[in-house]
Amino acid sequence: MRRIIAGLVGAVVIASPTLAVDKENVGCGLGYMLFKDAPDTTLFEVLAVTTNGISGNQTFGITTGTLECKQPERVVKNDRLFRFVSENMDQLASDIASGRGEALDTVSELMDIPEEKKELFYSKLQENFDKIYPSEKVQSADVIDKIVEIAQEV
Amino acid sequence: MTAGFLACSLSFSYGSEDTLKGLSSNPVWLKLLHFRDGKSEIDDRDFFLSPEGYKNPLAELKATLKALQTSKDTGDNHPACRYPARYTFLKKHLDLKLAVKPDCKAFREFFSQIKPNSVSLVFSDYYINSPASMYGHTFLRIDPPFKSSLLGYAVNYAADVDRQEGLMYYIKGLTGGYKGFYSVFPYYRKIFEYSHLESRNLWEYRLKLDREDAGFIVMHLWELKERYSYYYFFDKNCSYQILYLIDVVKPELDLTGRFSLWTIPVETVRALKKEGMVEKVEFRPSATTLIKAFIKSEKLSQKEVETAKEIAQFKRKAETVLQSGIPERDKAKILEFSKLLFMYYAVKNKMGQEEYKKKLLTLLRARSKVKHRIKPYVPRPAPPEEGHKPQRLSLFWGTDDGERFVGFSYRTAYHSLQDDDTGYMEGSEVVFPSVKVVNYPDLNRTVLDRLTFVRILSLAERNLLFKPVSWGVNFSVERKWEYGKKSLFTDLSFGVGHSYRIGKAVVFYGLFSGTDLSLTSLDKSRFNLLPSTVAVFGSGLHKLVLKGGFGGMFTKNKAYYHGRLNGSYTLKLGRNGTAVFEGGFTRVFNKNRYAVQFSVNRYF
Known part of the structure; x- marks a missing residue:
């Protein structure tokens, strides 16, 4: 039930500044998808509250999400990209470190990177891993800005 | 008066009562209301616009039309916004005019x-x-x-x-x-x-x-x-x-x-x-399927697996791999593998957010220093729909302690240890209600031999990386040996242990305990405790299952040695058929009882 309650808290967060402070605990950085509903839990507890066949979660959780995140500067209008990167921070970081992966493919599709440039783009990202992810406090908006910057060089 | 006239004239413009009746029995309309056997399967009354809507599709159709035509709502609460599929369907069949054209902002955003x-x-x-x-x-x-x-x-x-x-x-x-x-x-x-x-x-x-x-x-x-x-x-x-x-x-x-x-x-x-x-x-593939495939596809040595495991658990620094003299591709392999293992251990070690973020980034930084890309080959198992069907009807013949028998059994679902594993989890057994009836022709007697409510067995392999526990439960009413005859007991048993892969077999070692409550006299009830082993060989065309256990049986005032040994061989006959030969021995109250059985099974 924790998840639903957390979901409700998330829904009123925009209107309530005291709760918004609590939310900054998570930010939109690494671990965002895992911990955004319950920042003080451990990964073990995240596992315990997720679902199996029977489980409760009657929400339509698709249109909210990245409102509390810091907005990127370089991407003017690509909400789908911003939300994907914010909610897949760990997976994307993992793919960039390895130079390949589905999350990376998705980002490059959303950024319209031409097929023939992907190889080079992925290598450049891998080379620049430390710059894209300078610390564990890095925010999704900064990650996007760096990725877009690198894409322009390719 | 005016209202009545208005409603009348409007409903008229949609067509006659017959048209509406016809439309209300249109399969699309009935499915939109989740109708089955004359009634909707949606229990929430707020879903319906007519108080009778849950059992009367025509009333719901009329109520929907009326709501669409009369609503003055300009936003998300307009029926056209709340029921976009109904509206689309009705618009296709009727000349429908709304009183106001609403702006369905919430739905539009959802849809786009x-x-x-x-x-x-x-x-x-x-x-x-x-x-x-x-x-x-x-x-x-x-x-x-x-x-x-x-x-x-x-x-x-x-x-x-x-x-x-x-x-x-x-x-x-x-x-x-x-x-x-x-x-x-x-x-x-x-x-x-x-x-x-x-x-x-x-x-x-x-x-x-x-x-x-x-x-x-x-x-x-x-x-x-x-x-x-x-x-x-x-x-x-x-x-x-x-x-x-x-x-x-x-x-x-x-x-x-x-x-x-x-x-x-x-x-x-x-x-x-x-x-x-x-x-x-x-x-x-799931994370564990990927991890197993990675070891095979990249031919990781035991030492490499150990190294990756230590790195993933932060018992060893990733830099030690980067600075070592091994080929670059091997470095990439080990670091890539430790990356895969990290999440598994993060959950197991109950890692908190701050620690998780730091460690993840440390690992990824190390991985990004080696350029080689690793793409493991993940073999695709047989898809679940290629497995046998869940219901099983069996006919069998055999002898039990020298007495000839024939009989049948029926299982509603789902997968037994003897069944072919194609499309199922290897070493698993999930049986929901099943019944077994036996006839002894020489005694001219027919009896209910077993009624299983539930039986589950999970033989999960342990290896260098994964340490799952294997377990089983059984709840049934069945005929079991007592002193000189068989009689009905309620069997409640539970077992735990560990399973390993040995060659092509999965072998389980563990302890099973069972409580047999006699249905004829409570005094005959007993408890048994059996260190047991189960071995399952191969799959596909042939399957061999061996089960054995030896321990004690305890009645109200006495203890006995108790043991059982059972083996079965399954021959697959197409996707939905098998033939099974099995033989077993059980020792109860100082007496050995032997049984053999041949069965043919049809899955449907």
Whole structure:
């Protein structure tokens, strides 16, 4: 039930500044998808509250999400990209470190990177891993800005 | 007077009573209302505009038309916004004019976010450690027009439960004590849940539905938002309710109408395949499947696995690999593998957020220093629908302690240890109600030999990386040996142990304990404790299962040695048939009893 309650808290967060402070605990950085509903839990507890066949979660959780995140500067209008990167921070970081992966493919599709440039783009990202992810406090908006910057060089 | 005249004249412009009647029995309309056997399966009365709507499709049709034509709402509460699929359907058949043209902002945003273009059914593998998920699970995925399936949206139907309730959770799950709701989430969240946290493989069946179908499904989904039906674990479950979404665009298939007593997820996949509705099948390995495939495909040595494990657990620094003199590709292999292992250990070690973020980044930094890309080959197992069907009818002949017998048994579901594992989890057994009747021709006697309520066995392999516990439970009423004859006992047994792979076999070692409550006289009840072993060899055409246990049996005032040994050989006869030879021995109350049996089994 924790998840639903957390979901409700998330829904009123925009209107309530005291709760918004609590939310900054998570930010939109690494671990965002895992911990955004319950920042003080451990990964073990995240596992315990997720679902199996029977489980409760009657929400339509698709249109909210990245409102509390810091907005990127370089991407003017690509909400789908911003939300994907914010909610897949760990997976994307993992793919960039390895130079390949589905999350990376998705980002490059959303950024319209031409097929023939992907190889080079992925290598450049891998080379620049430390710059894209300078610390564990890095925010999704900064990650996007760096990725877009690198894409322009390719 | 004016109002009456207005209503009259407007309903007139939609056509005669006969037209409306005809329309109200249109299969699409009935499916939009989730009608079955003259009644809607949506229990939430707020779903209906007419107080009779749940049992009268014509009344609901008229009420919907009236609401559409009279509503002065300009926003999201207008019936055209609340019921976009009904509105689309009615507009197609009637010359429909709204009093005001509303701006459906909320629905429009929902629709454009999903941007429906195609539809897949997703099957998540069996999850034997949760009784509610042993049959697997299905949900729908609606995709926008992108190549990456990560951008799709998972449409799930689930009960709103409180897991704290313990036993009540199961009772309510079986008897409709919970409300079920539809939900929508980005697909990557579901992938994370299933592949990473629960280690269940996903099968994605792309359906032959076009953009218009996908759009209509999303419209109908909007109508179902926050509307409930009572959840029944066996029949009105997730897999069943998901079929309604396909039914509204393919009412002629009447998929929901094919399932009545129970809806087993894989059976819904079979039904869709049979109708030629499946365009292609994709396999998405779980985190553990990927880890196992990685070791094989990259030919990791035991030492490399150990190194990667130490790095993933932060008992060793990743730099030691980077600075070592081994080839670059080997460095990439080890670091890539430790990256895969990290999440598994992070969950196991109950890692908190701050520690998780720091360690993840440390590992990824090290990995990014080696350029080589590693793409392990993941072999695709047989898809679940290629397995045998869940029901089983058996005919058998044999002798029991020298007495000849014939008989039959029927099992409602699902998979026994002796059955071929194709499409199922290896070393698993899930049996729900089954009955066995035996006739002794020489004694001219027919008896109920066994009634199984539930039997579950999970033999999960342990290895260098994964250390799962194997376990089994049994709850049945069956005839068992006492001093000179067999009589009925209630058998409640439980076992735990460890399983390992030895060559081609999976071998279990553990302890089984059982309580036999006599149905004839409580004094005859007894308890037994047996250190046991189970070995399962191979699969496919042949299968060999050996079970043995030796320990003690304790009655009210005495203890005896007790033991049993049983072996069976299964020959596969096509996908839905087997022949089984089995023989066994049991020692009860200082006497050995031998039995042999030959059976033919048909799955359907």
